[in-house]
Each structure stands twice: as C-alpha cells, then as structure tokens.
Amino acid sequence: DATLLHSNGLTVLPTGTDNDITLFGPINEIAPDAGIFESDIAIRYFDGPASASCPTTTAAATLLRIEGDLIVPLGGPATSCILQGDILTVEYTDPTDASGDPNTVTDSATFDLRNGVLQSDKSVYIIGADMILTVIEPDWDRDNDGAETYDLDAIEWxxxxxxxxxxxAGGEGAAFDPEPSSLRETGDSTGIFQVVIEIPNTLAGDKLERGEEVVLEYTDWGPSGADYVGDEDEDINLTIFTSNFGATVELDQKVYSWTDKVYITIVAPDHNFDSNLIDEIGNSAEDPIKVATRGTDIDPYKLVETGTDTGIFTGEVILTGFTAHDADGDGVEGDASGTTAGVGPTDGFLAADDDDGITVSFEFSEDETVVGSALIRWNIGEVQWLEASYPATGTGVVRVVDPDMNLNPEAVDNFDTDVWSDSDAGGIDLTVTETNEATGIFEGTVFFTVTDESSGHRLRVAEGDTVTAEYEDNTLPDPYTTADELDITGTSIIGTIVPPLERAPASGIRVVDAFGNSLGEISVDQQVQITSDLANGQDRAQAFAYLVQVQDDNGVTVSLAWITGSLTAGQSFSPALSWIPDAPGTYTATAFVWESVDNPTALSPPVKTTVNVI
Known part of the structure; x- marks a missing residue:
C-alpha cells in the first residue's frame, strides 16, 4: 500500500496519510525475544495541532525541521503548538491477537503546566553561611531519562x-560560590532542582547589612492556567533575611588585680560563618576586637570559636601591671613586667595600673559595637593561722590571701613573711608559696620547737606563747598610694585552747553560814556567805574577778561585791562573799566570773539562786 514517499525520501507512509504528520521512526524491541518495544520521543513546543490559540512559531519551526534523527514536516503550519489540556494518544493495532482477530489498543496522557515553587532551607542566614536553594518546577523536567540542569540566572537576587x-550573566556568580554551578535536578524526572550557595558578604561592591531583607525571584513562564509556555508568566518570590542576632562580650570577673588573667567570651552567632569549621573573629577590619586599659591597648585581637557551629568565641589576656613598683617589699622594683603584646587568642599581654579598668570592644557589624568592661584594683591582704592553737612541738600553717601577689597567673608565686613568738621575738622569715597557679592564696608551714633555736622555718616557742605572722602589704587600694605599706598580722596560741566561757566555769551557787552549811532561808540581819565553785580547765594560770549581785523582787540591786584572784592550771576554788539582809522578802543572787573588774570579759556564764529572807 505504500504509494506516497515522505518528502525526505526515506520513509514510506500508508496511502492517505497526512503529509504534515511528524514521523518518529521505528520502535525497537528492548531485548532479543522480549516482545516489548519502546521508543523515546522528544516532543517539541510546536508538535501539536494547529490552533488559533497558538503563537506564530514559523522561525522556530524552520530551525527545528530536521534535528538529528528527528524528521518533521517541511511545510508544517506556523501556528502549531501543544496547548495545556491537549491529550496525547498512542494507538496500536494488533493484526492478530490471541483470538486470531485484529485488536486496537490505546493509551493517553494529558499535557499540563504546573506552578513553580521557590524554597530555601531557612529564612534567616548568617552572612557567609550556606543556603540550600530549591526550585520545584515540573515544567523543567523535559527529559524523563536524565537529571537536568538550569542556569542560576533564572533566579534574581x-x-x-x-x-x-x-x-x-548577572556578573556576580562567583560571589554566590554555587555548588554545583547550576540548578541541578535531584534525580531522573523529579522536577526538583537544587543548588547550595553562599550568602555573599559583598555584592556589586556594596556590603550586605545585618538584618537585610533579600527577595529571590523566579519567573514561571508556564503557570497553571496558561494555554502554552509564554502565554502568561508569574513571579515566584522567596524572602529571606541576613541574620542580626547581635553579640555580647563577657569577662570572667567584675574586678581584677593588676596581674590577673582575663578570660574573654564573645557570643556572636552571626560570625559562625562555617558550621563545619572553627571560625575566628577580631583580626580583620570588618570585625575588629580591641582590648584596652586606660593607658594602652591591643588592637586588633583575635578570638577563636569554642567548637564547630557554636558561635561562641573565647580568648585570654594577661594583665602585666607596671614595672615601677616593689610589690614584695624586697627593695627591688620590677616585680611586674608592664608588657603589652600579642595578637590572640591566648598570647596577649596588657600593661595595667593599680587603679585602672579593662575594656573589650567588638564591632560585630558596620557601626555597631558591643563592649564588656571590668575594674582593675589592688586589694588589702589577709593573714591567718589555719588553727586557733597548736601543740608546742607541732607544726602550724600560715595563710596569706592577696590576689595582688599573684604576679604570674601561669606560675606558682612565693614571697617572705615574718613569724615570731613570745619566746623568740626575733623570729624567722617564712616563705609562703601559692597553693596553685593564679589562686592568690599563699601558705607556709612553721615547725615549732621548745628545745632548739629558731632557724629556717623552725620557730622556738613555749607553752602558752602567742605566735604572730606578719605580712607587709605594698599593694594597697585607694585611699592609699603606691608609696604606702600596711603590716597585717595573724596570731595563734601554743597550747590548749579552751572556749572563752569554759576558762573558769562557775557552778553550785548557794547560801552558807560561817561553817559552810547550806541555808534554805535566812533571817533579817543574819550574816551569810554567797559562794560558788570555780575550776580552771586550762593548762595555764587564769586571773579572775568573782562578783556577786543581790536584787530584790523588784529588780533593785541591794548588794554588789567582788573579790579577785588567780587560779593555777587545773585548780578548783570556791570564793565566797558576805551579805547581811536588812528586810524580809525574796531575793535573787547572781554570781559573775570575769577576767578582772576592769575587763569584764566573762570566763563563765553567770549562775543564779533564790534567797528567802524572813
């Protein structure tokens, strides 16, 4: 039946076939003996039927008449196109089916246009961070056997x-550092296209601001509802922002001494540029950090992120004081170096005065700066023995607390103090050593002896001695000056320490006659004795004053008398004071035991008894 050759001379068409029909060539078996035949057909924009709704496509049709193996009619209409809603039908006539009769089978699909979608993985981005940009556009999936790519110029920033x-084409492609270089389909026939770009720091010579709004726009030339691609267009927008979380500067203390180590922490999420790397801040003109006292500074100074993706940056600077001062009192100045140097994050040294301040400033965005500050002050030291008393042949520990003598916060410092006893007023020079790096707490051990001479850290003492440690503080705060010094002392006792109210406790207060017999009641004008039992629980003598006060039932004192004496170590004694009542009634007698009449420091709690006079 082949009566008409197609105009290319290669294909024979059945009689009556429309000469304008597009031929796609033979359909091939997918494998020997498979009985399955497939053909991949590229359908062009103008491959549909002629329609008044189609645009004129003469130029495109002419260019695409013959492309590779695709053969299209030479004289096809200039207004042919595929319209949304067109149905593609495939018909196959089986001359002889299983029953031996001819059978025609069909399948069909509808041409459709979909709306595009523009998405990002977040809505707020740190400048320099990565953004995953996604275009969901089924209309771009023009090859169902491969992953396609489209130029990033399809999106406007x-x-x-x-x-x-x-x-x-926009001239700024490198600023976005795309990976891959184009929008790439995520797989065969997914219609989802992605690229990873970097939020640029600068575009067209202008820096992006913190908190800047960015509108990304993709123009969909074949939205849902259009007749054909190009009939209508729709702008698909996506709004994102550069982050503006700000920043904070924190120092580890409110007040430092002149040679302390300063730990700096800056929380700056906007500067966590790469979540997979440890970032740095402060060492560039765009985000400078300055560390300064009132007289000098380190500018710039670098801090380093504490880990990947934390946005927390740390560093440290050592204050180095000033050289023109003798801090330890040895007559030689220069205990502090007064050095200023370093670039960060841990090699900084900064000179400081005794009455100074430290300020850390960070310009986290253009014309936006945050500051953290603290005072620098000297301190008055403290001296103490770790125990209130020590045995005469034991050891004692002297502690000096003075942060100003922590002259090197990365080493253990030491200096000398004076220690003496009542038995050896000349005493010894005791070296006190810092308990650890940068503690400002210094301790030294004294070895007590009752037989040997004082030497080194050995101090001669006797039972009952007071031992004294003295520290000369040459680093004093206002209102003192750098020329002032202050001797600070701490004391302890050699021997047993008895609580103050147990040194000579009184007990058993009672009224007795001249023969020591206790009386339940007494008569007017009868002479009686008010006595108590005292005991010295110490291992040394104790002077005392024994006072007796008698009050009537109105609280009026009718008698007050005392005697003084001394109790030897361990001695017991029952002092007594005389009283003659001159009127009947109920009276209260109270006994007090003091160190002396002039020094009313109690050696015992007061004791009382009631006296009935008839």
Missing part, C-alpha cells in the same frame, strides 16, 4: 546591596 541575577 534583590536586596539593598544589589539587584542581580545569580548566575554568571
């Missing part, structure tokens, strides 16, 4: 810094 397309 619009912000205060610049309005550019994001590919090379």
């Amino acid at each position: 619009d912000s205060d810094a610049a309005t550019v397309t994001m590919g090379n």
Whole structure:
C-alpha cells in the first residue's frame, strides 16, 4: 500500500496519510525475544495541532525541521503548538491477537503546566553561611531519562546591596560560590532542582547589612492556567533575611588585680560563618576586637570559636601591671613586667595600673559595637593561722590571701613573711608559696620547737606563747598610694585552747553560814556567805574577778561585791562573799566570773539562786 514517499525520501507512509504528520521512526524491541518495544520521543513546543490559540512559531519551526534523527514536516503550519489540556494518544493495532482477530489498543496522557515553587532551607542566614536553594518546577523536567540542569540566572537576587541575577550573566556568580554551578535536578524526572550557595558578604561592591531583607525571584513562564509556555508568566518570590542576632562580650570577673588573667567570651552567632569549621573573629577590619586599659591597648585581637557551629568565641589576656613598683617589699622594683603584646587568642599581654579598668570592644557589624568592661584594683591582704592553737612541738600553717601577689597567673608565686613568738621575738622569715597557679592564696608551714633555736622555718616557742605572722602589704587600694605599706598580722596560741566561757566555769551557787552549811532561808540581819565553785580547765594560770549581785523582787540591786584572784592550771576554788539582809522578802543572787573588774570579759556564764529572807 505504500504509494506516497515522505518528502525526505526515506520513509514510506500508508496511502492517505497526512503529509504534515511528524514521523518518529521505528520502535525497537528492548531485548532479543522480549516482545516489548519502546521508543523515546522528544516532543517539541510546536508538535501539536494547529490552533488559533497558538503563537506564530514559523522561525522556530524552520530551525527545528530536521534535528538529528528527528524528521518533521517541511511545510508544517506556523501556528502549531501543544496547548495545556491537549491529550496525547498512542494507538496500536494488533493484526492478530490471541483470538486470531485484529485488536486496537490505546493509551493517553494529558499535557499540563504546573506552578513553580521557590524554597530555601531557612529564612534567616548568617552572612557567609550556606543556603540550600530549591526550585520545584515540573515544567523543567523535559527529559524523563536524565537529571537536568538550569542556569542560576533564572533566579534574581534583590536586596539593598544589589539587584542581580545569580548566575554568571548577572556578573556576580562567583560571589554566590554555587555548588554545583547550576540548578541541578535531584534525580531522573523529579522536577526538583537544587543548588547550595553562599550568602555573599559583598555584592556589586556594596556590603550586605545585618538584618537585610533579600527577595529571590523566579519567573514561571508556564503557570497553571496558561494555554502554552509564554502565554502568561508569574513571579515566584522567596524572602529571606541576613541574620542580626547581635553579640555580647563577657569577662570572667567584675574586678581584677593588676596581674590577673582575663578570660574573654564573645557570643556572636552571626560570625559562625562555617558550621563545619572553627571560625575566628577580631583580626580583620570588618570585625575588629580591641582590648584596652586606660593607658594602652591591643588592637586588633583575635578570638577563636569554642567548637564547630557554636558561635561562641573565647580568648585570654594577661594583665602585666607596671614595672615601677616593689610589690614584695624586697627593695627591688620590677616585680611586674608592664608588657603589652600579642595578637590572640591566648598570647596577649596588657600593661595595667593599680587603679585602672579593662575594656573589650567588638564591632560585630558596620557601626555597631558591643563592649564588656571590668575594674582593675589592688586589694588589702589577709593573714591567718589555719588553727586557733597548736601543740608546742607541732607544726602550724600560715595563710596569706592577696590576689595582688599573684604576679604570674601561669606560675606558682612565693614571697617572705615574718613569724615570731613570745619566746623568740626575733623570729624567722617564712616563705609562703601559692597553693596553685593564679589562686592568690599563699601558705607556709612553721615547725615549732621548745628545745632548739629558731632557724629556717623552725620557730622556738613555749607553752602558752602567742605566735604572730606578719605580712607587709605594698599593694594597697585607694585611699592609699603606691608609696604606702600596711603590716597585717595573724596570731595563734601554743597550747590548749579552751572556749572563752569554759576558762573558769562557775557552778553550785548557794547560801552558807560561817561553817559552810547550806541555808534554805535566812533571817533579817543574819550574816551569810554567797559562794560558788570555780575550776580552771586550762593548762595555764587564769586571773579572775568573782562578783556577786543581790536584787530584790523588784529588780533593785541591794548588794554588789567582788573579790579577785588567780587560779593555777587545773585548780578548783570556791570564793565566797558576805551579805547581811536588812528586810524580809525574796531575793535573787547572781554570781559573775570575769577576767578582772576592769575587763569584764566573762570566763563563765553567770549562775543564779533564790534567797528567802524572813
């Protein structure tokens, strides 16, 4: 039946076939003996039927008449196109089916246009961070057997810094550092296209600001409802922002001494540029950090992120004081170096005065700076023995607390103090050593002896001695000056320490006659004795004053008398004072035991008894 050759001379068509029909060539078996035949057909924009709704496509049709193996009619209509809603039908006539009769089978599909979608993985981005940009556009999936790519110029970036397309045609493609270089389909026939770009720091010579709004725009030339691609268009927008979380500066103390180590922490999420790397801040003109006292500074100074993706940056600076001062009192100045040097994050040295301040400033965004500050002051030291008393042949520990003598916070410091006893007023020079690096707490051990001479850290003492440690503080705060010094002392006792109210406790207060017999009641004008039992629980003598006060039932004192004496170590004694009542009634007698009449420091709690006079 082949009566008409197609105009290319290669294909024979059945009689009556429309000469304008597009031929796609033979359909081939997928494998020997498979009985399955497939053909991949590329359908062009103008491959549909002629329609008044189609645009004129003469030029495109002419260019695409013959492309590779695709043979299209030479004289096809210039207004042919595929319209949304067109149905593609495939019909196959089986001359002889299983029953031996001819059988025609069909399948069909509808041409459709979909709306595109523009998405990002977040809405707020740190400048320099990565953004995953996604275009969901089924209309771009023109090859169902492969992953396709589209140029980034299909998307426009619009912000205060610049309005550019994001590919090379826009002139700023390198600023976005795309990976891959184009929008790439995520797989065969997914219609989802992705690229990873970097939020640029600068576009068209203009820096992006913190908190800047960015509108990304993709134009969909074949939205749902259009008749054909190009009939209508729709702008698909996505709004994102550069982050503006700000920053904070924190120092580990409110007040430092002149040679302390200062630990600096800056929380700056916007500067966590790469979540997979440890970032740095402060060492560039764009985000400078300055560490300064009132007289000197380190500018710039670098801090380092504490780990990947933390946005927390740390560093340290050692204050180095000033050289023109003798801190330890040995007559030689220069205990502090007064050095200023370093670039960060841990090699900084900064000179400081005794009455100074430290300030850390960080310009986290253009014309936006945060500050952290603290005072630098000298301190008055403290001296103490760790125990209130020590045995005469034991050891004692002297502690000096003075942060100003922590002259090197990365080493253990030491200096000398004076220690003496009542038995050896000349005493010894005791070296006290810092308990650890940068503690400002210094301790030294004294070895007591009752037989040997004082030497080194050995001090001669006797039972009952007071031992004294003296520290000369040459680093004093206002209102003192650098020329002032202050001797600070601490004492302890050699021997047993008895609580103050147990040194000579009184007990058993009672009224007795001249023969020591206790009386339940007494008569007017009868002479009686008010006595108590005293006991010295110490291992040394104790002077005392024994006072007796008698009050009537109105609280009026009618008698007050005392005697003084001394109790030897361990001695017991029952002092007594005379009283003659001159009127009947109920009286209260109270006994007090003091160190002396002039020094009313109690050696015992007061004791009382009631006296009935008839």
